[in-house]
Amino acid sequence: MLLRLRRMSETVSANDDIIELVRSHADGDDKKFYAIAMQIAAKAARLGHTQFAQELRDLVTELRRKTHHEARLATIKTRGELESFATISYPDVRFNSMTLSPDNQKQLHNVVVEQRQRDKLMLYNLRPVQQLLFIGPSGTGKTLAAKALAGELNLPLISVRLDMPIGDAATKLRSIIDISQETRGVYLFNEVDAITADGGEARQAINLLLQFVEDDYLNNLIIVATNHPQSFGYATLRRFDQVIKFELPSGDEIRSVIENRLAVFTPMKASWDPIVAAADGLSHADLAVAATNAVKRAVLNGKIGKSAGDFEEWTEYLCYELEERRKFGKEGVGGALDV
Numbered sequence: 001m002l003l004r005l006r007r008m009s010e011t012v013s014a015n016d017d018i019i020e021l022v023r024s025h026a027d028g029d030d031k032k033f034y035a036i037a038m039q040i041a042a043k044a045a046r047l048g049h050t051q052f053a054q055e056l057r058d059l060v061t062e063l064r065r066k067t068h069h070e071a072r073l074a075t076i077k078t079r080g081e082l083e084s085f086a087t088i089s090y091p092d093v094r095f096n097s098m099t100l101s102p103d104n105q106k107q108l109h110n111v112v113v114e115q116r117q118r119d120k121l122m123l124y125n126l127r128p129v130q131q132l133l134f135i136g137p138s139g140t141g142k143t144l145a146a147k148a149l150a151g152e153l154n155l156p157l158i159s160v161r162l163d164m165p166i167g168d169a170a171t172k173l174r175s176i177i178d179i180s181q182e183t184r185g186v187y188l189f190n191e192v193d194a195i196t197a198d199g200g201e202a203r204q205a206i207n208l209l210l211q212f213v214e215d216d217y218l219n220n221l222i223i224v225a226t227n228h229p230q231s232f233g234y235a236t237l238r239r240f241d242q243v244i245k246f247e248l249p250s251g252d253e254i255r256s257v258i259e260n261r262l263a264v265f266t267p268m269k270a271s272w273d274p275i276v277a278a279a280d281g282l283s284h285a286d287l288a289v290a291a292t293n294a295v296k297r298a299v300l301n302g303k304i305g306k307s308a309g310d311f312e313e314w315t316e317y318l319c320y321e322l323e324e325r326r327k328f329g330k331e332g333v334g335g336a337l338d339v
Contacts, residue, residue, distance in 0.1 A: 017043070034060050085172050086160045091147035098141065098148055099249065099256040099284065107244050108145060111221070112152045118219060129241045131213045131222045135229040136246030139283025142225045143190065145246070149221060150186040159188045162209075173208045180212070186221045192231075210239055254279045254287060258318070261291035270314040278322040286328075290321035297321075 017040050024032040037060045045053035095108060114121065114128035121128055134142040143159070150157035160176055180187060189209060213222050224240070226232070237243060249257055254276050279287055294317040301313075 034064060085162075086158055086176065088156055088158050089150075090154075091151045091157050093144065093147040093151045095148050095152065097260070098144060099253055099260055100141070100145075101247065101249075101253065104141075104145070104244065104246065107242065108149065111149060111242070115153055115219075115221060128219075130220065131239070131241045132224070133229075133232070133237065133240040133243045134223055134225040134246060135243060136227070137248060137283060138227055139285030140246035140248060141284050142246050143188070144284075145244075146186060146188040146223050146225070149223075153186065153221070155221070156183065156185040157188060158183075158185050159190060161190055162192055173212065177212050180220050184219055186223065188223045188225065190225050192224055192226045210236065214239055248281060249284055249287065250280065251276060257284055257287045258291045261288050262295055270318060274315060275318050275322070278319045278326075282322065282325055286325040287322075290318065290325045293321040293324070294318045 017036055021033065021036045021040070024036060037056060041053045041056040041060070044050075044056065095105065100108070111129050111132065118128040134145065136142060146159070147157055158176070158179065160172070162172075176187065192209070209224070213224065229237075229243075255272055258275070258279075279290075282290070294314075297317050298314065
């Protein structure tokens with residue numbers, strides 16, 4: 001009887017907790033909502049439901065993090081003057097969703113490790129990697145790598161475009177420097193070539209950018225991306241902690257990019273030798289677009305979901321789309337999407 005009464009009491013208590021949980025959510029009282037959720041987790045743990053309790057705690061921790069991030073993001077976005085040249089986001093990209101060369105994988109992983117353990121390094125008067133120069137053709141993953149770094153570090157990504165008149169670029173850079181002093185994040189400067197290719201006033205904008213790169217002591221991660229590293233002299237390159245080179249995919253990387261793009265569909269059957277040959281010299285972005293276009297053709301032709309055959313047709317679809325991307329690039333407009 002005592003056991004039955006105890007169980008009834010626990011059930012009533014759990015029901016009350018659920019009602020209060022829903023009420024706090026309806027009232028928009030996040031603090032109370034999280035407190036009740038943690039109470040439910042503690043009670044579940046005492047009853048032996050340890051897995052449920054841990055999952056609930058993890059969920060509350062993640063929700064708190066997202067709420068904090070959203071509040072910070074809203075604060076930054078109130079600066080309307082940034083909207084014309086900067087985008088601010090919290091990417092959910094991770095390294096395991098990317099196709100990276102072994103060198104790039106190791107380099108980017110080391111950046112994350114140093115950033116996560118920066119306090120440990122500071123005990124020995126050592127500073128983590130903070131200033132990165134990404135070099136490589138369009139479409140080879142520079143922007144996507146910056147998103148992944150932000151995602152791995154749970155930081156906002158502030159992506160700044162510099163393809164604007166030189167005088168405007170210098171003014172906008174000053175605005176970004178002001179933001180960086182208030183908000184820790186990953187700051188990506190794209191289209192740097194637009195000002196390095198110009199003369200005169202370009203020097204002022206570049207010097208301002210490089211001064212920002214050198215003088216940032218707030219644990220921000222600064223990334224400058226360029227398609228033309230020859231625009232930077234050796235003295236400029238030395239001002240970065242690390243230079244990471246992104247190259248066009250080849251061999252196994254080509255197959256990995258295409259397979260990752262089509263991962264949600266039935267495992268396809270195709271002859272990879274002609275596909276890899278057709279893809280040679282194309283960027284990651286071109287491969288992704290070609291793979292998407294090929295699977296759309298397969299869907300419309302009723303080939304998706306078939307477990308056998310269509311070996312030659314899949315190969316034909318992919319090779320055709322890869323050749324189309326190559327033609328697109330030769331016309332001077334391909335590979336412009338930097339992923």
